[in-house]
Amino acid sequence: MADEALSAGAVARRLGVAVTTLRTWHQRYGLGPSEHVPGHHRRYTPADLARLEIMRRLTGEGVAPAEAARWARQAPAVLPPDRLGLKARTSTVRDGGGTTIPVGRAGPVARGLARAAMRLDSVTIGRTIADALAADGVVATWEGLLRPVLAGIGERHAATAGLIEVEHLMSRCVSEALASVARAHPTTGPPRILLSCADEEQHSLPLEALAAALAESGVSYRMLGARVPVAALVEAINRTGPAAVVLWSHTRATAGPHQLSALLAVPRRPLLVLAAGPGWRADSLPAGVVRPVDLAEALSLAVAVRDSLDQSAAG
Amino acid sequence: MADEALSAGAVARRLGVAVTTLRTWHQRYGLGPSEHVPGHHRRYTPADLARLEIMRRLTGEGVAPAEAARWARQAPAVLPPDRLGLKARTSTVRDGGGTTIPVGRAGPVARGLARAAMRLDSVTIGRTIADALAADGVVATWEGLLRPVLAGIGERHAATAGLIEVEHLMSRCVSEALASVARAHPTTGPPRILLSCADEEQHSLPLEALAAALAESGVSYRMLGARVPVAALVEAINRTGPAAVVLWSHTRATAGPHQLSALLAVPRRPLLVLAAGPGWRADSLPAGVVRPVDLAEALSLAVAVRDSLDQSAAG
DNA sequence: TTTTCGACGCAGCAATCGACGCAACTCGTA
DNA sequence: TACGAGTTGCGTCGATTGCTGCGTCGAAAA
Numbered sequence: 001m002a003d004e005a006l007s008a009g010a011v012a013r014r015l016g017v018a019v020t021t022l023r024t025w026h027q028r029y030g031l032g033p034s035e036h037v038p039g040h041h042r043r044y045t046p047a048d049l050a051r052l053e054i055m056r057r058l059t060g061e062g063v064a065p066a067e068a069a070r071w072a073r074q075a076p077a078v079l080p081p082d083r084l085g086l087k088a089r090t091s092t093v094r095d096g097g098g099t100t101i102p103v104g105r106a107g108p109v110a111r112g113l114a115r116a117a118m119r120l121d122s123v124t125i126g127r128t129i130a131d132a133l134a135a136d137g138v139v140a141t142w143e144g145l146l147r148p149v150l151a152g153i154g155e156r157h158a159a160t161a162g163l164i165e166v167e168h169l170m171s172r173c174v175s176e177a178l179a180s181v182a183r184a185h186p187t188t189g190p191p192r193i194l195l196s197c198a199d200e201e202q203h204s205l206p207l208e209a210l211a212a213a214l215a216e217s218g219v220s221y222r223m224l225g226a227r228v229p230v231a232a233l234v235e236a237i238n239r240t241g242p243a244a245v246v247l248w249s250h251t252r253a254t255a256g257p258h259q260l261s262a263l264l265a266v267p268r269r270p271l272l273v274l275a276a277g278p279g280w281r282a283d284s285l286p287a288g289v290v291r292p293v294d295l296a297e298a299l300s301l302a303v304a305v306r307d308s309l310d311q312s313a314a315g
Numbered sequence: 316m317a318d319e320a321l322s323a324g325a326v327a328r329r330l331g332v333a334v335t336t337l338r339t340w341h342q343r344y345g346l347g348p349s350e351h352v353p354g355h356h357r358r359y360t361p362a363d364l365a366r367l368e369i370m371r372r373l374t375g376e377g378v379a380p381a382e383a384a385r386w387a388r389q390a391p392a393v394l395p396p397d398r399l400g401l402k403a404r405t406s407t408v409r410d411g412g413g414t415t416i417p418v419g420r421a422g423p424v425a426r427g428l429a430r431a432a433m434r435l436d437s438v439t440i441g442r443t444i445a446d447a448l449a450a451d452g453v454v455a456t457w458e459g460l461l462r463p464v465l466a467g468i469g470e471r472h473a474a475t476a477g478l479i480e481v482e483h484l485m486s487r488c489v490s491e492a493l494a495s496v497a498r499a500h501p502t503t504g505p506p507r508i509l510l511s512c513a514d515e516e517q518h519s520l521p522l523e524a525l526a527a528a529l530a531e532s533g534v535s536y537r538m539l540g541a542r543v544p545v546a547a548l549v550e551a552i553n554r555t556g557p558a559a560v561v562l563w564s565h566t567r568a569t570a571g572p573h574q575l576s577a578l579l580a581v582p583r584r585p586l587l588v589l590a591a592g593p594g595w596r597a598d599s600l601p602a603g604v605v606r607p608v609d610l611a612e613a614l615s616l617a618v619a620v621r622d623s624l625d626q627s628a629a630g
Numbered sequence: 631t632t633t634t635c636g637a638c639g640c641a642g643c644a645a646t647c648g649a650c651g652c653a654a655c656t657c658g659t660a
Numbered sequence: 661t662a663c664g665a666g667t668t669g670c671g672t673c674g675a676t677t678g679c680t681g682c683g684t685c686g687a688a689a690a
Contacts, residue, residue: 007645007646008645008646008647009556009583009645009646012556013505013555013556014505016505016554016555017669017670018554018669018670018671019645019646019670020669020670020671020672021668021669021670023646023647023648024668024669024670025669027648028668038647038648039647039648039676039677040646040647040676040677040678041645041646041647041676041677041678042646042647064667064668065667065668065669066667066668111655118669119554120537120539120551120554120555122506122537122538123502123506123535126498156654163547164543164544164546164547165511165539165543165547165548165550165551168539168540168541168542168543168547169537169538169539169540171540172538172540175490175494176491176494176497176498179490179491179494179495180494180495180498182491183441183491183495191437220438222435222437222484223437223484223487224435224480224483224484225483225484225486225487226483227483228479228480228483229479232478232479232480233480235480236435236480239435240435322633322634323633323634323635324633324634332681332682333681333682333683334633334634334682335681335682335683335684336680336681336682338634338635338636339680339681339682340681342636343679343680353635353636354635354636354688354689355634355635355688355689355690356633356634356635356689356690357634357635379644379679379680380679380680380681381679381680582644582645583644583645
């Protein structure tokens with residue numbers, strides 16, 4: 001029975017692509033309804049839909065659309081492996097553009113992630129990130145996958161004043177994935193490291209990445225999150241007495257050096273104060289503040305603090 | 316008791332449609348008298364009439380007739396509230412107390428959670444919440460534990476202008492725990508429900524609770540998160556074509572009714588628009604917007620949408 | 631006799647069609 | 661480093677298709 005014949009709009013909505021894209025896929029790659037009379041409406045059978053699902057999944061993994069279409073066209077025969085070889089494709093295929101997010105040379109996985117983000121496909125986004133985190137760890141995933149894609153979205157958002165919903169969805173998914181890593185790694189001992197955003201600073205994702213990296217290394221920490229006023233931060237330091245404090249500032253507007261000075265002025269000042277993020281200006285930092293250049297350096301510094309504390313406790 | 320058997324003309328007059336339309340609805344959509352011998356006159360029972368009422372109301376609200384018919388055909392008892400202003404009751408008085416520890420009578424678990432929050436003890440916070448979620452489910456945990464504690468912290472924060480770091484830490488932990496529930500329950504099918512905060516609205520926790528409850532029920536959704544401008548929300552709706560949209564507003568300042576009007580004005584408007592949260596004023600909502608009073612009602616409405624759509628996809 | 635039945639057809643409207651073009655990303659080349 | 665060629669997703673435009681409510685007609689039911 002042809003009772004379940006979906007219209008073009010219904011299929012587009014289900015896949016998360018535009019109706020025009022479906023038409024383009026049909027005439028460019030031959031990925032259309034099996035029975036279609038030119039001029040008449042397209043009616044997609046479940047088999048046609050399955051083929052399109054493959055197309056969407058492969059492009060979501062970063063495969064070039066032309067090649068993904070080649071796989072999808074011979075759908076019932078052989079499904080390509082889930083995690084296909086990244087560099088396995090022939091050099092005749094070029095990557096194109098379309099309405100996507102610039103990821104530069106970050107690789108096909110990043111491209112697939114960007115595509116999924118544009119489609120607001122949170123399931124694919126979450127799965128992609130989780131796979132990468134499990135395979136490569138927090139630091140590599142952050143530097144090689146998450147930061148490029150997030151930067152691409154941010155750039156595009158700044159340029160076109162759109163894409164806000166994409167940015168939010170992506171942030172949520174990244175945050176969830178990082179939190180999942182943190183939860184999967186039980187930490188030992190009391191938290192001696194305090195993570196906090198600067199006052200009015202809304203971007204906490206890099207700090208969450210650091211938190212996940214710390215958890216991955218078995219270091220326990222305390223995470224305060226975004227938009228922490230100086231008074232609240234000082235209060236938290238007084239209350240918990242951390243050995244190291246990481247203060248994140250994403251933009252220059254939130255990077256008031258007085259916040260760092262306030263940290264150094266508490267009764268029992270932390271051993272180490274890290275000013276992290278691109279907001280801080282190196283020439284205006286108070287003495288005694290360290291400014292890590294990237295996630296890896298911040299992580300190694302924090303781990304060093306933990307080790308030195310262990311050492312002193314043992315000796 | 317077939318005491319009330321209405322003829323076709325009587326039903327047509329009562330509904331305000333032509334008699335021929337009733338016949339058309341019968342043979343095109345199967346919306347007719349439950350017992351009808353071809354060639355003989357149609358006799359409509361009250362149950363049949365109720366089904367037709369739903370059909371008429373939905374089409375009157377702009378729903379596509381074929382889809383409205385699918386909804387009406389399998390209308391069990393879960394008909395959505397017909398009118399927005401069914402009672403102007405001001406959603407009861409919430410847990411009143413809250414002078415010392417604003418947890419009120421939420422129970423010892425809530426008191427322990429509040430204490431852990433004051434200590435910035437994220438480990439205990441996370442474990443407490445996770446246990447409660449596993450034991451009682453999302454809805455009960457939200458209403459009985461999380462909402463009271465969060466409300467207490469918020470009240471206290473508003474009163475003393477302190478406790479910001481506690482509030483942030485608690486929010487993060489709750490968010491993580493809810494996300495963990497969502498990840499633990501794989502959902503099937505494409506997401507047809509869109510969750511979003513109103514413009515400038517920063518509180519997304521209740522929406523995340525709804526998301527977790529949906530996941531717990533096996534309903535897939537799309538979560539945009541906090542601070543979604545109207546343009547971005549409309550863009551997302553156009554792109555993904557959801558069947559239901561939930562727009563959360565926590566305070567009156569973020570509850571501009573024009574945002575709801577914008578949702579209803581998109582080319583293919585959602586079947587159901589929910590204005591959730593205490594920000595909305597019942598008397599200023601556009602027609603066709605439903606306002607759930609609590610998490611449970613929002614959940615049941617969303618589930619009803621899912622069921623109706625499943626039916627239509629299968630039929 | 632009055633009302634309804636099934637069948638057929640028609641006009642309005644939303645969705646879709648094919649064609650075309652634009653903007654943006656990648657990559658090879660100079 | 662800059663630039664042109666190759667790709668690709670999707671917006672736009674005028675025309676077409678298909679759904680929908682309802683009027684009409686001869687026959688049958690009440």
